[in-house]
Amino acid sequence: MRFTPLVVIAMSVGVSVSEAADIPTDVLPVAQFGSPENLRLKPVGWTGFNAVLFAGGGFLQGTDSLGLDAFFRSALFGGSLGYDHQFNSIVFGAGVEGAFTNFRGNSSSGNFRQKSNWLSSATVRIGYDVGRFMPYLSGGIGFGNYEIERKSDGASDENTQVGYVLGGGLEARITEGLFARADYKHYEFSDQRYSVPGTQSFTAEGNADIFQVGVGYRF
Numbered sequence: 001m002r003f004t005p006l007v008v009i010a011m012s013v014g015v016s017v018s019e020a021a022d023i024p025t026d027v028l029p030v031a032q033f034g035s036p037e038n039l040r041l042k043p044v045g046w047t048g049f050n051a052v053l054f055a056g057g058g059f060l061q062g063t064d065s066l067g068l069d070a071f072f073r074s075a076l077f078g079g080s081l082g083y084d085h086q087f088n089s090i091v092f093g094a095g096v097e098g099a100f101t102n103f104r105g106n107s108s109s110g111n112f113r114q115k116s117n118w119l120s121s122a123t124v125r126i127g128y129d130v131g132r133f134m135p136y137l138s139g140g141i142g143f144g145n146y147e148i149e150r151k152s153d154g155a156s157d158e159n160t161q162v163g164y165v166l167g168g169g170l171e172a173r174i175t176e177g178l179f180a181r182a183d184y185k186h187y188e189f190s191d192q193r194y195s196v197p198g199t200q201s202f203t204a205e206g207n208a209d210i211f212q213v214g215v216g217y218r219f
Contacts, residue, residue, distance in 0.1 A: 045129075046084050046127070046129055046134055046171075047085050047086045047091075048083070048219050049081070049082070049218070049219045050081070050083070050219065051079065051081055051082075051216055051219075052079060052082075052181055052214045052215070053077075053079050053215060053216070054077065054078060054079065054097075054099075054181065054183070054212040054214025054215075055075070055076070055212065055213065055214065056075070056076055056077075056210060056211045056212030056213060057073070057076060057210075057211060057212075058073070058074060058076060058101070058208055058209055058210035058211060059072070059073055059209050060072045060101075060103045060116055060206060060208045061207060062189075062204055062205060062206025062207070063205060063206070064194075064204040064205075065204070066200070066202045068107060070105055070107070070114055071105075072103040072104060072105045072114075073103075074101045074102045074103040074104075075101075076101045076210065077099065077100060078098050078099030078212075079097065080098075080216075081097075082094060082095025084218075086129060089129045091126070091127040091128065091129055091134060092125070092126055092127075093124065093125045093126075094122075094125070095122075095125070096121070096123075097121055097123075098118065098119070099119050099120070099212075100117065100118055101117060101118055101119055102115075102117070103116040107148075110151075111150060111151060111152070112148050112150055112151065112196075113151060114146070114147070114148050114149075115147050115149075116144055116145050116147070118145045119142070119144045119145075119187065119208065119210065120144075121141065121165045121187070122140050123138045123140030123141075123165060124138065124139065125137060125139075127171070132172060132173050133170060133171065134170070134171045135168070135170050136168060136169055136170070137168045138165075138167045138168060138169070138185070139164070139166045140165055142162070142163050142164060142165035142185070142187040142189070143161065144206075145158070145160060146158070146160075146161050146204070146206070148196060150198075150199065155196050155197045155198065156196060157195055157196050159192040159193075159194065161206065162189065163187060163188045163190050163207075164187075164188055165185050165186065165187050166185070167183060167184050168183075168184060169182050169183035169184060170182050177217050178216075178217055179215075179216050179217070179218060180213070180214070180215055180216075181213065181214050181215075181216055182212075182213050183211075183213075183214070184209070184210065184211055184212075185209075185212075186207065186208070187207055187208040187209075187210070189208075191203040191204065191205045192205075
């Protein structure tokens, strides 16, 4: 008598399994939504134009011929446009990007303000298609705004710094067109001369490390 409940449960399970076997396949969830293989995102290639909006942050540091060092931090936001073309699993691309920054600081003497309002780059890249993901390396030309201003009277000088940029990142496909991007770039700027009226002219060089994440669409 103590085994009766187990017998009843076993018989109920057996009936349920047999009834499930009789259910038409066209009303099962797999039949409605496709097989697990169809539910996976199929590779569609990385060829095409792309646009990205991104945000992030970075560090800017520099030295000048007067022996003064500077180090700034800033958040940033911007966008990029590019084109990629895929050959087998290798992806070649080119793109331009620009970002608004807010690097601010004072000279060690306290007499001057220093700031940088934007960064931009034109780069080429090479990536590898691993289906949903594409890691890549990039390199090209970088540009950055830099201004120094005397606090006492507002006299200033401003230049566009030019140099090389190297970096890398990872793209992850969300849908066939939509993707996410994580990117790092290192800017290395060459010397530029600055002349603030009433002050000895000097040269300055610098570098920046930029980290950003964004969302883009491939056309």
